[in-house]
Amino acid sequence: MSGLLAAIFSGLAWVVSIIDPFCGPVGVFRMFGSGTLLACGGTGWGDEIAYGFLVTASLAIATLPVGLTVGFFIALAKQSKERSLRLAANIYTTIFRGLPELLTLFIVYYGLQILVQQFLAGIGYEGPVEINAFVAGMIALGVVFSAYCSEVLLSAFKAIPQGQYEAGDALGLHRGATMRLVILPQLVRIALPGLGNLWMALLKDTALVSVIGLPDILRQTGIAARVTKQAFEFFGLACILFLILAMLSSIAFSAIERRTKRAEMGR
Amino acid sequence: MSIAETMIPPQAPPPAPPKPYTLSRFLGSVTLGIWLAVAVGIFLTVVNGWDPEKFSRYGPSFLSGLGVTLALVGSSILLGAVLSLPVALGRMSKNRFWSWLAYAYVYFFRGTPLITQLFLVYYGLGSFRPELDAVGLWWFFRDAWNCALFTFTLNTAAYQAEILRGAIQSVPRGQHEGAAALGLPRGVAFFKVILPQAMIVALRPYGNEIVLMIKGSAIVAIVTVFDLMGETRRAFSRTFDYQMYIWAAALYLVMVELLRNVWAWLDARLTRHLKR
Numbered sequence: 001m002s003g004l005l006a007a008i009f010s011g012l013a014w015v016v017s018i019i020d021p022f023c024g025p026v027g028v029f030r031m032f033g034s035g036t037l038l039a040c041g042g043t044g045w046g047d048e049i050a051y052g053f054l055v056t057a058s059l060a061i062a063t064l065p066v067g068l069t070v071g072f073f074i075a076l077a078k079q080s081k082e083r084s085l086r087l088a089a090n091i092y093t094t095i096f097r098g099l100p101e102l103l104t105l106f107i108v109y110y111g112l113q114i115l116v117q118q119f120l121a122g123i124g125y126e127g128p129v130e131i132n133a134f135v136a137g138m139i140a141l142g143v144v145f146s147a148y149c150s151e152v153l154l155s156a157f158k159a160i161p162q163g164q165y166e167a168g169d170a171l172g173l174h175r176g177a178t179m180r181l182v183i184l185p186q187l188v189r190i191a192l193p194g195l196g197n198l199w200m201a202l203l204k205d206t207a208l209v210s211v212i213g214l215p216d217i218l219r220q221t222g223i224a225a226r227v228t229k230q231a232f233e234f235f236g237l238a239c240i241l242f243l244i245l246a247m248l249s250s251i252a253f254s255a256i257e258r259r260t261k262r263a264e265m266g267r
Numbered sequence: 268m269s270i271a272e273t274m275i276p277p278q279a280p281p282p283a284p285p286k287p288y289t290l291s292r293f294l295g296s297v298t299l300g301i302w303l304a305v306a307v308g309i310f311l312t313v314v315n316g317w318d319p320e321k322f323s324r325y326g327p328s329f330l331s332g333l334g335v336t337l338a339l340v341g342s343s344i345l346l347g348a349v350l351s352l353p354v355a356l357g358r359m360s361k362n363r364f365w366s367w368l369a370y371a372y373v374y375f376f377r378g379t380p381l382i383t384q385l386f387l388v389y390y391g392l393g394s395f396r397p398e399l400d401a402v403g404l405w406w407f408f409r410d411a412w413n414c415a416l417f418t419f420t421l422n423t424a425a426y427q428a429e430i431l432r433g434a435i436q437s438v439p440r441g442q443h444e445g446a447a448a449l450g451l452p453r454g455v456a457f458f459k460v461i462l463p464q465a466m467i468v469a470l471r472p473y474g475n476e477i478v479l480m481i482k483g484s485a486i487v488a489i490v491t492v493f494d495l496m497g498e499t500r501r502a503f504s505r506t507f508d509y510q511m512y513i514w515a516a517a518l519y520l521v522m523v524e525l526l527r528n529v530w531a532w533l534d535a536r537l538t539r540h541l542k543r
Contacts, residue, residue, distance in 0.1 A: 077294070084295030091302055098523040099516055100485035102496060107512050114509055200378075207380035211489060218383055225390060232391035239379045239387060246378040 022050035045224040045234075052220030053241055059137055059206050059216065060245075064199065066142040071149025078154050089150070096147035101140070101205050108140040109133070109212050137209035145202050152194035157183075159190050189260045196253040203245055217241050309513055316510050325502045325511070332498030333518060335412075339487065339494060340480045343416055347423035354428035355435065369428070376425035382486045384422060389414040389490045415487040419480065426476050434469035435461060467538055474530035478523055485519075495519065 023040040040046040077089035168178030210219035225234040357369030399405040446456035488497035499515040
């Protein structure tokens, strides 16, 4: 089994190295950067920065489903008939929309460390504990994302008329099926522009994770800047990489939007 | 006494049906219980770890950090508001060159993280020291606070320009035409007719922008400005006391919630003539 997994992972790594837009066979740094500071391999910073790009993108992509799911359930809780549930959900959004993302990150990172340490001390393990920076970043960014996401989804829920739920009842669908087949497709269509903005904010917030030591774009370019003393060039490169991410995602979002709107095109 | 009431004596209303114990009620109790436990836990850690000596040493520095944060956010918002006007006008300009330039400016500052922009200014401009010395600007960019102010002003100007542009374009065309029909010069029409109506639309996004700046300003701690976050980090690195982050979180929450409520009141007050 582990052999199979290792084979899959090495195959995946091979595929990534082939399609790598920076240091692959047709990568930008490989073609134009050789001989400069951005060369791939041991002589330049190209491969390190390409790795940072991969980390940033994968952190944002890994956070998205977590944040969306949690945000969806919080939006449901916010429009529940039960007062206590609404109150609890509102406390959640008030806290995590009011705290700076950097502070949330520190609280999660150090707080988790303390909690795990106390837990392990409780069961008799005394030793240094280190929380994975990727996981801490994912939790902190996911929490912030879900708080904002619940607001977007809540306003989208309010835009769906009550008759849609009643129609679901009239068709004899139970509540889960009504949600999945009737409400969700409309919800996605309405909430998509708001979610697109949140995704952009999430992409930009991933840069903060470099502070707790995750080797993302900003950290890798920062190291390169410190070593080579060419800070402006490398931080400029970091800006360009983030702009590329933003452009790619705006292209992707307009494609998704066109796809969700295809039901309306005939009219 | 009417005949109906004598024939049918008044009766007490039927008892309210018992509330069923639903899943959502259960979930609500559980989540509220979790929040309560968290609140009690935080309270207990604060009480247990309370140290008057620490409070007297770090309390004033927290307050000065709060002052730095407010000064930084306030001045960058105001300077950004001034700078955003030409950018918004450039965005709406019919001149290809100006509108393209303003679009590129806005796209750059809205598309990249604030922290990257700050590093670009603080560390990046440092490598142009001889050139900056030659123009006599090095004293400005040598200080981290100035760099932060510069970056935040440019950043918030981009966001505010978009807010302003959206608000100005939301004013109906008839208002422009009405002002023109009254023979008002374009400048007067803009400042007396268009801008006041646009400002009401822009009020809410401006509030959001200020909140975002307060939250975003925490990153200046990384470039050695001792704002609220910076003081917190310094205190934490000296004491390894987790409470410091709790205090900072409470201060940030109070700031943001206060601003949000003041802004909601302001919004309700300024738009009361629009209520039907």
